[in-house]
Every structure is written in C-alpha cells, then in structure tokens.
Amino acid sequence: xxxxxxxxxxxxxxxxxxxxxxxxxxxxxxxxxxxxxxxxxxxxxxxxxxxxxxxxxxxxxxxxxxxxxxxxxxxxxxxxxxxxxxxxxxxxxxxxxxxxxxxxxxxxxxxxxxxxxxxxxxxxxxxxxxxxxxxxxxxxxxxxxxxxxxxxxxxxxxxxxxxxxxxxxxxxxxxxxxxxxxxxxxxxxxxxxxxxxxxxxxxxxxxxxxxxxxxxxxxxxxxxxxxxxxxxx
Amino acid sequence: xxxxxxxxxxxxxxxxxxxxxxxxxxxxxxxxxxxxxxxxxxxxxxxxxxxxxxxxxxxxxxxxxxxxxxxxxxxxxxxxxxxxxxxxxxxxxxxxxxxxxxxxxxxxxxxxxxxxxxxxxxxxxxxxxxxxxxxxxxxxxxxxxxxxxxxxxxxxxxxxxxxxxxxxxxxxxxxxxxxxxxxxxxxxxxxxxxxxxxxxxxxxxxxxxxxxxxxxxxxxxxxxxxxxxxxxxxxxxxxxxxxxxxxxxxxxxxxxxxxxxxxxxxxxxxxxxxxxxxxxxxxxxxxxxxxxxxxxxxxxxxxxxxxxxxxxxxxxxxxxxxxxx
Numbered sequence: 137x138x139x140x141x142x143x144x145x146x147x148x149x150x151x152x153x154x155x156x157x158x159x160x161x162x163x164x165x166x167x168x169x170x171x172x173x174x175x176x177x178x179x180x181x182x183x184x185x186x187x188x189x190x191x192x193x194x195x196x197x198x199x200x201x202x203x204x205x206x207x208x209x210x211x212x213x214x215x216x217x218x219x220x221x222x223x224x225x226x227x228x229x230x231x232x233x234x235x236x237x238x239x240x241x242x243x244x245x246x247x248x249x250x251x252x253x254x255x256x257x258x259x260x261x262x263x264x265x266x267x268x269x270x271x272x273x274x275x276x277x278x279x280x281x282x283x284x285x286x287x288x289x290x291x292x293x294x295x296x297x298x299x300x301x302x303x304x305x306x307x308x309x310x311x312x313x314x315x316x317x318x319x320x321x322x323x324x325x326x327x328x329x330x331x332x333x334x335x336x337x338x339x340x341x342x343x344x345x346x347x348x349x350x351x352x353x354x355x356x357x358x359x360x361x362x363x364x365x366x367x368x369x
Numbered sequence: 370x371x372x373x374x375x376x377x378x379x380x381x382x383x384x385x386x387x388x389x390x391x392x393x394x395x396x397x398x399x400x401x402x403x404x405x406x407x408x409x410x411x412x413x414x415x416x417x418x419x420x421x422x423x424x425x426x427x428x429x430x431x432x433x434x435x436x437x438x439x440x441x442x443x444x445x446x447x448x449x450x451x452x453x454x455x456x457x458x459x460x461x462x463x464x465x466x467x468x469x470x471x472x473x474x475x476x477x478x479x480x481x482x483x484x485x486x487x488x489x490x491x492x493x494x495x496x497x498x499x500x501x502x503x504x505x506x507x508x509x510x511x512x513x514x515x516x517x518x519x520x521x522x523x524x525x526x527x528x529x530x531x532x533x534x535x536x537x538x539x540x541x542x543x544x545x546x547x548x549x550x551x552x553x554x555x556x557x558x559x560x561x562x563x564x565x566x567x568x569x570x571x572x573x574x575x576x577x578x579x580x581x582x583x584x585x586x587x588x589x590x591x592x593x594x595x596x597x598x599x600x601x602x603x604x605x606x607x608x609x610x611x612x613x614x615x616x617x618x619x620x621x622x623x624x625x626x627x628x629x630x631x632x633x634x635x636x637x638x639x640x641x642x643x644x645x646x647x648x649x650x651x652x653x654x655x656x657x658x659x660x661x662x663x664x665x666x667x668x669x670x671x672x673x674x675x676x677x678x679x680x681x682x683x684x685x686x687x688x689x690x691x692x693x694x
Contacts, residue, residue, distance in 0.1 A: 185573060211575035223570050225563045227631075232559045237574050286575060 137196075138163045138290055138321050139184070144193030146176075146183045153179050154190065155345040159323075161290060166312075166322040168332040168353070171342030171366060177325040178220060180342070181292045184323070185217045186210050198289065212239070216288030218279050220295045226268035230259050230278060233267050237282035247284040255314055256281050273304030277311060290321045297328050309335060329367060333357055341366035387539055391532045399535045400603075405644040406542040407600050412621035412628070412636030413549055414592035419622065420630040421553060422585050423565030425483045427618055428490025431470075432463040432590035434613035436597025438497065438504060439463070441607045445513040452516045452528055456541065456598045463594020466493075467587040475582040478568070487618075494613040509608025528602070538599050545595050550633060552588060561585055616658065623661055627668050629677025638676050 139161040146154035154176050161167045169177045182188040184195055186207040195203045202210055211217070225233050234252060253260035256277050262270070267278055276296055283291055296312065297305040309331045316322055316335070326332040332339065333353045341349035341362065349362050356362060391399040411433055418424040439462030440455045470489050474482060497504045504510060517525030518537055528534050552558065560581050563571045568578045601607050611617070620643075621636065628639025646664065647657050672679050 187569070187573070206577075207569075207572040208575050208577045211573050217573045219570075219573075223567065225559075225566050225570070227562050227566055228559055235556065236559045236563055236571075239575050282574070 137161075138165075138198065139323065140194075140196040141180075141184060142194040142196070144180075144183055144190040144195065146179055146188050146190045148179075153345055154183060156193070157183075157342075157345075157347055158193075159340050159347060159350075161321050161323050163289075163321055164316075164319055165337050166316045166324060166335055168324045168326055168336035168339045169342060170326060170329065170332055170339055173327070174344075175342040176345045177342055178294050181217070181294050181323070181325055185215065185292055211286060214287070214289035216283035216286050216291040218276075218283045218291065218293040218296060220298065224267040224270075224275050224278050224282070226266060228267060229264055230267050230270070231263040233278055233282055234259070234263075234285050237285035239286045247287050249285075252281045252284060255311065271304070273300045273308060276300065276304070276308055280308075280311060280315070284315065284320070288320060290323065291315065293322060293324045295325055295327060297326065297331055305331060329363070387543075388536075391535050396531045399531055401644065401648055403535055403538050403599075403603055405640055406539060407596050407603065408620065408624060408644065409637045409640040410542045410545050410599075411593055411596040412624040412640050413546055413633070414589045414596065415621040416625050416630065416633070416636045417549065417553070417561070417585055417589040417592075419625055420632070420635070421558065421561040421565060422582060424478065424582065424585075425622070426486040427483050427622075428486035428488070428493075429589075429593055429621060430613050430615075430617035431466060431490045431493040432593035433597035433600070433617060434493060434497065434607075434609075435466050436460060436463045436594030437601040437607045437612040438510070438597075439594075440598040440601040441510045441513050442503070444515070445510065450516065452518050452537075452602065455516070455602070456595070459598025459601065460591050460594045463597065464587055464591040466594075467590030471583045471586045475579040475586060490613070490618050491615075494609055494615075497613055498609045504609070505607075507609060509606055509611065511606035513605065515602055515605060534603065538603060541595065541599060545592050546637070549588075549592055553633060557581065557584065620661075623665050625675075627664060627675055629675030629680075631674065632677040632681075635675050635677040642676065 137160055141157060141159045143156045143158050144154055145152065145156060157176070157180055159167070159169070169180060171177050179188060183190045186205065190203065193203070194201055197210070197213060197215065200213070202213060205213070225236065228236065231249070234249060238248070253263070258274055259278060259281055267275065270278060280293065280296065293312065296308050300308060305328065312322065312324070312335055324332065324335060333356065336353045338350070338352055339356050340347050341356075343366060348366055390402060394402070411429070415426065415429045418426050436459040440459035443450055443458045444455050474485055477485060498506055500506070515528045518528055519525050526533050526537070528537060553561070560571060560576055564578055564581060571581070572578055597612060600612065604611070624639035624643055625636040626639070627642060628637065629635030643661060646660060650657055650660055668675060674681065
C-alpha cells in the first residue's frame with residue numbers, strides 16, 4: 137500500500153467538511169475521486185497534502201504516519217501536488233518553473249528536464265518564455281510537469297481538466313495516462329466522468345463530506361444507479 | 370556581434386570609466402561617487418528582500434548601522450587591525466544580528482513583517498543612542514584610525530588618500546553587487562521570486578519557506594553591513610542618526626522604488642538618480658527629503674514600475690517595431 141487515509145475528519149471553522157473519509161492508493165495505481173461540486177474532493181487532497189489539517193484520523197504514506205508532517209516534508213517524502221487552477225510561477229520562465237520543482241532522484245528513470253521535455257514537447261519549444269504567456273491547458277501541463285520534476289511516488293492531481301477546451305482535455309488526459317504508464321501512482325480529483333473513467337483503475341465517489349462508493353472504473357461504468365446517486369445533478 | 374561579446378565590451382568600457390573617473394572628475398565628484406556606490410549596495414541588498422522575496426523591511430538600517438559601528442569600534446579598540454579585517458568584522462556584526470532576529474521575523478509577511486523590522490530597527494537605534502560609553506551616543510564615534518591597505522610584496526596603500534580609497538571602495542562595493550547578482554542567479558534566486566509570488570506553492574514543492582527567507586534575510590543583512598562598513602571607513606565618523614535613523618532605512622526603499630523594484634539594476638539607478646538630485650538641490654536648499662518624497666509620489670503615481678519599468682516598456686515597444694518592420 138502506498139497511501140492509506142484512515143477515517144480523517146477535517147473542519148473549515150465549525151463546518152465538518154470531511155466526515156470519516158478513508159481511501160487507499162496502491163503502487164502504480166491511478167485512483168479517481170469523483171463527486172458533485174462541494175462534496176469535499178479537493179478538501180480531501182488538501183488534507184492529505186497538508187494544506188488543511190485534519191482534526192482526527194491518520195494518513196499513512198509508504199508505511200509511515202505522515203498525518204502531522206508539514207507540507208514541505210510531505211513533498212520531500214515523495215508526494216507531488218498539482219493544485220486546482222494551474223498555479224504556476226508567472227515571473228519565472230518555463231524552464232525555471234520546472235527546475236524549482238526538481239528534487240530527489242538522479243540517473244535512469246528519474247524525471248529530469250530531458251524526460252519532461254520528451255513528454256511535454258510544447259514546454260520544450262517555449263522553455264525560455266514566461267509561464268504567464270502559456271494557454272490554460274499548457275499551464276496545466278507545466279503544473280503537472282513541475283510536480284513530476286520532484287520525482288514523486290504519488291501524484292495528487294486536483295481537477296486537471298477544469299476549464300479547458302475539449303482538445304486540451306484530451307491532451308491533458310493523455311499526459312496523465314503516460315505518467316501512469318511510467319509507474320507513478322496518481323490520486324486524481326476529477327469532475328469529468330468520462331475522463332476519469334478512462335484514466336482510473338479504481339474510483340471513489342463522494343457524497344456530502346463522506347465516501348459513498350468504492351469500486352473499479354469498470355464497475356462504475358456498468359452501474360447507472362450509483363452514478364445517478366452520486367454524480368448527476 | 371554576439372551577446373557575450375557585447376557584454377564583455379560593455380564590462381571593459383565600464384571598468385575603464387571607473388578607473389578613469391577620479392582622474393577626470395576630481396576629488397569632490399569622486400567622493401560623491403563613493404557615496405552613491407555605498408547607497409547602491411545598500412539598496413541592492415534591500416531589494417533581495419523587497420523585490421525578489423516580497424518582504425518590505427523598514428529596519429534595514431540596523432544592518433547598515435551595525436556594519437558601520439562594528440568596523441568603527443574594532444578600528445578604535447584593536448591596534449594594527451588590517452582594513453580588510455575591520456571590513457569583515459563589520460559584515461560579521463550585521464550577519465550575527467540577522468541570525469539573531471531572523472527566527473522572529475521569517476514566519477511573518479506583509480504588514481506584520483514590516484512593522485516588526487521597524488521595531489527592531491528603532492530598538493537598535495535607541496540602544497546605540499543610550500549606550501554612550503561605547504557608541505558615543507548622538508555625538509557618534511569619529512576619528513578612529515583608517516589603516517593602510519596591506520598588499521603582499523608592495524608597501525601599504527594609504528587609505529586616507531581619497532583616490533586610493535575610491536579604488537578600494539569601488540572594488541569592494543562592485544564585488545559585493547556582483548556577488549548579490551550571482552546569488553540571484555542561483556536556484557535560490559528562483560525560489561525567492563516564487564516565495565514573492567506565492568509561498569504556499571513553494572512549500573508543496575518541498576522547500577521550507579522560513580529557512581529560505583532566513584537565508585535571504587542573512588545574506589541581505591550581511592551585504593548591508595558591508596555597505597555600512599565602507600560608509601564608516603569613508604566618513605571616518607559613525608552616528609546613530611547617520612547610520613541607524615529612520616531615513617537610513619527609508620532611503621534605500623525610496624531608491625529601489627524609483628529605480629524599479631522588479632529589476633536587479635533598478636536600485637542602482639535609483640541610488641544614482643537620488644544622488645544627482647541631492648547634489649543639485651544642495652546648491653539651493655537642505656530640504657532634500659521633501660524633494661525625494663515628491664519624486665517618490667510622482668513615480669508611484671505615473672510609473673509604478675520605476676525607471677526600469679519605463680525602460681522595459683520603451684525597449685519592448687522599440688524592439689517589437691524593429692522585429693515587425
């Protein structure tokens with residue numbers, strides 16, 4: 137088991153926004169966390185990463201309890217985070233944006249500039265440009281590539297296709313698939329059901345602040361009642 | 370001509386002009402130039418925090434002042450102390466101060482950071498003012514010996530000679546500015562800019578933001594201390610109002626904003642402009658701060674990016690036209 141989230145409870149002030157959420161990600165697996173808006177998907181990722189502190193529960197990563205570890209230490213343990221809204225550094229060039237994320241591994245199999253540019257040729261073509269001049273989809277690729285430069289064992293990706301044109305959704309989805317094939321485990325929060333089902337091995341569906349369903353992507357595809365209960369408006 | 374050749378040629382011309390300056394411009398202008406170079410280093414060191422890391426310090430004079438006082442006191446009390454050692458002790462004094470106060474400051478940002486630096490700056494001012502036996506209080510500390518610069522296989526170089534001192538000061542100050550420039554080009558430089566943009570994003574890339582801020586604070590303080598040490602040697606006089614007063618903290622901020630916060634050369638240009646303005650105005654009035662304030666207001670109102678911001682705009686427009694035509 138790479139990541140085990142056990143019964144975490146997170147609050148925004150007095151609002152109990154995660155109520156006993158538990159999930160697992162195995163090595164090499166892509167897991168999607170789905171649900172309607174406001175169910176707590178992004179909050180779950182933020183709680184795992186340490187941007188929010190759960191009041192109770194445990195987070196175990198690579199057999200170590202990392203619940204109380206600070207954000208930067210979680211990153212150093214091998215957890216990469218791609219936030220919502222493509223938060224790149226607009227005053228750095230594309231290459232500088234990538235290099236700032238670089239850490240951990242060297243040698244064969246490591247995510248370095250060459251490997252990242254191989255997977256993201258659009259970034260290679262514009263490496264000297266400011267990240268601010270990229271389109272939304274290209275910024276999303278930069279954000280994912282920057283997280284990969286940290287050579288994570290697990291990548292937490294928050295709504296990677298949100299607000300993108302359909303052609304860019306396909307490109308970003310293809311990149312995530314490539315990363316998954318390269319052996320990186322992924323926990324993906326996604327609102328686009330088709331994209332998530334195409335990428336994920338397993339899925340969790342969230343109701344209001346809780347996990348309501350766990351199963352394989354195939355099972356969910358064949359279960360319209362569950363989809364209707366948790367995903368349709 | 371390739372870019373590297375243009376840069377090399379520009380550097381050779383600049384060094385040539387700096388060498389020729391005292392011979393062409395005379396002692397008075399040479400001394401004005403040293404004053405400008407001291408303020409340029411002071412402002413560049415401040416800009417590591419303000420422009421690069423997004424931390425506005427209202428108390429940067431504490432490092433400048435400690436550098437000046439440490440150098441002056443060590444020359445006064447240690448016999449036969451080489452000038453280079455006095456300079457290094459000045460830097461060390463500022464660095465020690467930065468190491469002590471940084472843990473209290475680096476977890477803060479915005480107004481809280483600015484106010485606490487102001488408080489520390491004023492605390493240092495009061496301590497030096499009241500500690501008369503050591504610092505000379507409001508009267509200051511003057512007349513300490515300025516030793517010759519000892520260079521192996523040559524005789525000592527008289528540092529009381531203004532031209533000799535000019536070459537020494539320009540070498541040290543220019544060297545410090547080059548070192549700061551190199552520092553901004555290291556990976557830490559990118560991390561500093563990223564912290565300014567959004568420190569949370571830097572955190573989840575695996576950087577401990579307070580540690581990076583602490584490093585920047587110490588480096589910035591150390592170089593401000595170097596500027597203060599040269600100031601002490603240059604003036605042969607150190608006083609609380611001269612090196613620790615509020616205006617000593619505000620001046621590099623004003624210079625940086627006028628020159629351009631978002632560029633490395635902005636503070637140098639700002640220091641140059643204010644030095645020229647001061648020398649011109651001194652012929653008519655001693656109300657220099659009034660005019661500095663006026664320039665600052667005009668700059669913030671009409672060119673918030675400073676002189677370098679104006680230059681960038683003009684260059685882009687010109688360059689665009691040239692490439693389109």
